Amino acid sequence: MTRVALVIGGASGIGAASARLLATDGLTVAVADLALPAAAQVATSLDGNGHVGFAVDVANAESIAALFDAAENLLGPVSVVVISAGTNGYVDGKRPTLRQTSLESWNRVQAINATGPFLVIGEMLRRREALPVQHGRIILIASMSSQNAAVNSPASYIASKGAVTALTKAAAGEGAQFGLTVNAVAPGAIDTPMLRAVMPPERDAAYFSTTVAGRAGSPHEIAAAVAFLASPGASYVNGACIDVNGGMLMR
Numbered sequence: 001m002t003r004v005a006l007v008i009g010g011a012s013g014i015g016a017a018s019a020r021l022l023a024t025d026g027l028t029v030a031v032a033d034l035a036l037p038a039a040a041q042v043a044t045s046l047d048g049n050g051h052v053g054f055a056v057d058v059a060n061a062e063s064i065a066a067l068f069d070a071a072e073n074l075l076g077p078v079s080v081v082v083i084s085a086g087t088n089g090y091v092d093g094k095r096p097t098l099r100q101t102s103l104e105s106w107n108r109v110q111a112i113n114a115t116g117p118f119l120v121i122g123e124m125l126r127r128r129e130a131l132p133v134q135h136g137r138i139i140l141i142a143s144m145s146s147q148n149a150a151v152n153s154p155a156s157y158i159a160s161k162g163a164v165t166a167l168t169k170a171a172a173g174e175g176a177q178f179g180l181t182v183n184a185v186a187p188g189a190i191d192t193p194m195l196r197a198v199m200p201p202e203r204d205a206a207y208f209s210t211t212v213a214g215r216a217g218s219p220h221e222i223a224a225a226v227a228f229l230a231s232p233g234a235s236y237v238n239g240a241c242i243d244v245n246g247g248m249l250m251r
């Protein structure tokens with residue numbers, strides 16, 4: 001039976017690249033994002049047939065439950081969920097210092113980047129407890145920024161990604177009994193709309209000149225790690241956070 005992947009935040013960047021690679025690997029992909037048209041557009045562009053776009057707000061529990069209902073009714077039980085939805089925490093195009101960060105802005109970033117994954121993981125664990133699948137996978141997108149806070153990210157973002165890494169471990173402990181692995185990928189600077197909203201390509205030469213790779217990563221290079229974690233062969237990788245940062249941070 002074809003495995004079903006649900007990619008949340010799948011309309012753009014790393015999520016879209018992950019959806020693409022999972023489809024190429026033979027999975028049927030539910031592409032979910034805030035706006036249905038963008039998600040549907042990605043779904044129809046994937047290799048193979050049967051991929052579907054869905055609307056979801058990852059910060060909203062009812063929206064996530066409705067997404068799982070709709071995707072599973074149409075495609076069958078979700079084997080792989082990728083949580084790539086995220087926001088960078090910039091305000092009006094600027095990186096706020098911690099001192100400038102309002103509680104409202106802090107809460108919004110946590111709601112999307114940390115509470116969203118918590119809600120999705122909870123939904124997936126409950127569903128796979130009720131109806132187990134083979135090779136169940138939960139894959140989160142963390143960030144190098146929570147390991148090296150010197151990169152240009154707001155405190156709200158750095159803290160939210162720290163939560164993602166910790167949540168990965170907590171969920172891995174709980175998911176194992178239902179046959180699920182839970183892992184994260186921690187990208188460095190990746191050439192997506194999120195990065196380009198705050199870093200124009202003209203700054204690349206200076207920014208990356210002191211890094212090992214000397215360039216930004218591509219969304220495909222993160223998707224490759226996601227596809228590995230989704231594969232049956234990754235069955236003994238659990239609770240891990242895989243660095244994919246071109247050597248910007250070695251640990």
Ligand SMILES: NC(=O)c1ccc[n+]([C@@H]2O[C@H](COP(=O)([O-])OP(=O)(O)OC[C@H]3O[C@@H](n4cnc5c(N)ncnc54)[C@H](O)[C@@H]3O)[C@@H](O)[C@H]2O)c1
Pocket residue numbers: 008009010011012013014015032033034035056057058059083084085086087088112141142143144186187188189190191192193194195
């Ligand atoms: N680009 C980078 O350099 C980089 C580095 C480290 C980590 N990340 C992380 O990778 C993930 C993907 O980011 P990206 O760079 O592909 O950005 P992107 O902006 O290209 O994609 C993010 C997607 O998330 C969706 N989204 C935002 N809020 C949502 C919500 N409430 N509900 C549902 N969908 C929502 C957006 O509509 C968008 O399609 C994010 O979690 C981001 O923090 C990115």
